[in-house]
């Protein structure tokens with residue numbers, strides 16, 4: 001095991017295990033006190049009682065925490081396992097969560113796009129009154145779902161800004177690289193030269209939003225795939241580089 005000079009981590013082995021047996025306090029062996037000094041990385045929707053990531057407030061080392069619980073006739077047993085992550089494992093974790101954020105971002109983009117298409121249809125599609133009513137209801141449902149997903153994304157990004165900005169850096173840097181590669185290309189795939197100009201403008205105005213994302217601001221950044229047609233494929237490749 002490598003020696004670490006951090007005052008908290010130096011009190012934790014690479015793997016620490018606790019054990020509690022109800023009715024048998026003399027058999028209890030808790031985690032070292034230093035485990036409680038670690039800060040929980042808050043992931044929305046995760047069953048944090050059973051699994052979460054913790055990080056050292058002093059040196060930023062990461063640990064996984066797992067809790068298990070077994071019932072027996074003569075009482076129950078709890079076990080906790082705290083495992084220090086190697087740098088490569090931490091990067092895998094950052095990438096997985098960046099991909100989850102991106103999936104949620106795309107869900108919002110799709111819902112807003114679907115609501116927009118229905119709005120266009122209502123404005124210009126000359127629907128019958130019955131069709132108009134049905135389309136309006138569907139549009140409202142998409143908007144509501146988009147708003148909820150947007151709140152969830154914002155809450156998660158705000159939480160990661162506090163406890164694990166590396167996840168946001170992995171996500172934002174992948175987007176920034178896609179914007180930069182599009183801007184560096186001789187031409188952006190487009191139906192016409194005018195489309196190419198718009199695509200370039202879209203890439204140029206999207207880039208600073210991603211560069212700012214790890215620190216502050218709106219968590220949802222729309223990607224105009226109508227003009228940046230292969231953007232999401234490029235992004236997928238950037239997010240899965242191993």
Ligand SMILES: [Zn+2]
Pocket residue numbers: 006007008009010056057058059060061
């Ligand atoms: Zn530490």
